[in-house]
Amino acid sequence: AVQDSLIKKLNNQIKLEAQASAAYLSMAAWCDQQSFDNSAKFFYAQSAEERTHMMKLFHYVSDMGGIAISPSIAASQNEFSSLKEVFEAALESEINVTESINQIVAECRKINDFATENFMQWYVKEQIEEEFVIRRILDYFELLGEDPKSLLMIDERINSVSYTQ
Ligand code: OFO
Numbered sequence: 747a748v749q750d751s752l753i754k755k756l757n758n759q760i761k762l763e764a765q766a767s768a769a770y771l772s773m774a775a776w777c778d779q780q781s782f783d784n785s786a787k788f789f790y791a792q793s794a795e796e797r798t799h800m801m802k803l804f805h806y807v808s809d810m811g812g813i814a815i816s817p818s819i820a821a822s823q824n825e826f827s828s829l830k831e832v833f834e835a836a837l838e839s840e841i842n843v844t845e846s847i848n849q850i851v852a853e854c855r856k857i858n859d860f861a862t863e864n865f866m867q868w869y870v871k872e873q874i875e876e877e878f879v880i881r882r883i884l885d886y887f888e889l890l891g892e893d894p895k896s897l898l899m900i901d902e903r904i905n906s907v908s909y910t911q
Contacts, residue, residue: 748862753812755850756862760803761817762846766839767796772824773832782829782897784904792836792876799869806865829897830887837880844873875909882907 748756774789800817807814826832847869854863886903890896 748810756807757815760800762843763796763800764817764819767793768819769822769839772822776826782901784901788904833884840876878909879907
């Protein structure tokens with residue numbers, strides 16, 4: 747079994763993943779409407795992925811005898827001033843998620859919950875990839891600028907960013 751205080755943190759992480767999924771869906775909608783097709787696809791896929799992250803935690807909490815809580819989600823930002831702003835918001839969200847995951851791992855170590863620490867390591871690794879991909883995309887804005895042609899070029903490159911670990 748997992749300590750109640752940690753179950754609470756895991757439920758909070760469930761909420762964060764759900765919030766990330768909802769935020770990405772709003773970003774996808776904005777990109778879609780602006781005809782940034784690949785960016786839209788990227789964020790639809792991210793949204794679906796975040797839901798799987800949420801469900802993985804949800805089942806873990808249940809499997810360990812806790813009560814997993816279906817989270818309430820606040821409205822997410824759906825207006826953006828530029829494509830770059832969308833990716834900046836995405837990076838900020840991922841950094842917050844990473845921070846929260848790290849805090850859970852630190853807590854696991856403090857209370858010697860090695861099972862949950864091991865479970866959470868999957869998220870530690872996943873965050874390295876997610877932050878890498880978004881940072882790489884943000885680099886394109888620095889390299890190419892933000893005139894309309896550059897934005898289309900950036901949008902074309904979105905799916906070719908690869909992480910090789
Ligand atoms: Fe990228 O947020 Fe899930 O873990």
